Amino acid sequence: xxxxxxxxxxxVQPGGSLRLxxxxxxxxxxxxxxxxxxxGTENGLEWVSTxxxxxxxxxxxxxxxxxxxxxxxxxxxxYLQMTSLRAGDTAVYFCVxxxxxxxxxxxxxxxxxxxVTVSS
Amino acid sequence: DIQMTQSPSSLSASVGDxxxxxxRASQRIGSYLNWYQQKPGKAPKxxxxxxxxxxxxxxxxxxxxxxxTDFTLTISNLQPEDFxxxxxxxxxxxxxxTFGQGTKLEI
Numbered sequence: 001x002x003x004x005x006x007x008x009x010x011x012v013q014p015g016g017s018l019r020l021x022x023x024x025x026x027x028x029x030x031x032x033x034x035x036x037x038x039x040g041t042e043n044g045l046e047w048v049s050t051x052x053x054x055x056x057x058x059x060x061x062x063x064x065x066x067x068x069x070x071x072x073x074x075x076x077x078x079y080l081q082m083t084s085l086r087a088g089d090t091a092v093y094f095c096v097x098x099x100x101x102x103x104x105x106x107x108x109x110x111x112x113x114x115x116v117t118v119s120s
Numbered sequence: 121d122i123q124m125t126q127s128p129s130s131l132s133a134s135v136g137d138x139x140x141x142x143x144r145a146s147q148r149i150g151s152y153l154n155w156y157q158q159k160p161g162k163a164p165k166x167x168x169x170x171x172x173x174x175x176x177x178x179x180x181x182x183x184x185x186x187x188x189t190d191f192t193l194t195i196s197n198l199q200p201e202d203f204x205x206x207x208x209x210x211x212x213x214x215x216x217x218t219f220g221q222g223t224k225l226e227i
Contacts, residue, residue, distance in 0.1 A: 035217070037217075044219065044221050044222060045156075045164065045207055045209075045219040045222075046219070047215075047216065047217040047218070047219070050215045050217075058215035060216070094163055094164075101169075101170075104151075104152065104169055104170040104173070104211070105152070105211040105214065106154040106166055106169040106170075106209075106211060107154070107156075107164075107166060107209070107217070108166050108169075108175070110163035110164055110165070111163060112162075112163055113163055
């Protein structure tokens with residue numbers, strides 16, 4: 001069974017930092033792209049960041065330069081280092097597995113999410 | 121960036137109804153369109169990928185269609201467990217995986 005379990009969320013002041021972790025199990029972690037997707041107070045889903053199997057990284061414009069995604073395949077773990085946090089970063093952050101089949105691509109497994117609240 | 125627009129934003133229906141949700145892309149995306157269902161307090165769940173392919177384990181009352189810029193998600197014979205929020209997502213312009221704003225399906 002594929003499981004993705006996030007941790008590390010919490011309350012942080014504006015300008016602060018936080019590191020999210022995602023523990024993966026039930027699949028060959030190193031063989032999949034992994035993503036972070038967030039859902040803010042307006043409840044829409046926003047793609048945040050991707051790390052490919054080769055360690056290539058991509059970011060949404062809203063977080064580029066402030067967030068860093070990384071992975072540790074030996075520990076089946078995904079991370080998101082968040083710095084210079086703003087109120088607008090307040091959201092539930094989901095760890096997500098990406099799946100490619102032929103030329104198609106989709107997010108097939110999601111963690112339960114971890115809440116990040118940026119407030120003074 | 122490709123923008124995804126869903127309509128309607130909310131929808132009222134009854135058990136047994138057939139409902140259709142529309143998703144429009146701001147530019148052509150082939151069939152690189154996925155649909156997700158989200159229930160309150162839960163993570164999104166993949167329903168349909170590549171516009172019309174049903175994810176394993178998803179009931180056959182869910183179906184998707186479309187290509188280019190216009191897509192639909194149809195739910196036939198609505199069941200109580202189908203009342204949720206539905207999101208479309210484009211996977212054409214990677215890695216900018218844009219989502220629609222969501223459609224809340226209510227009783």
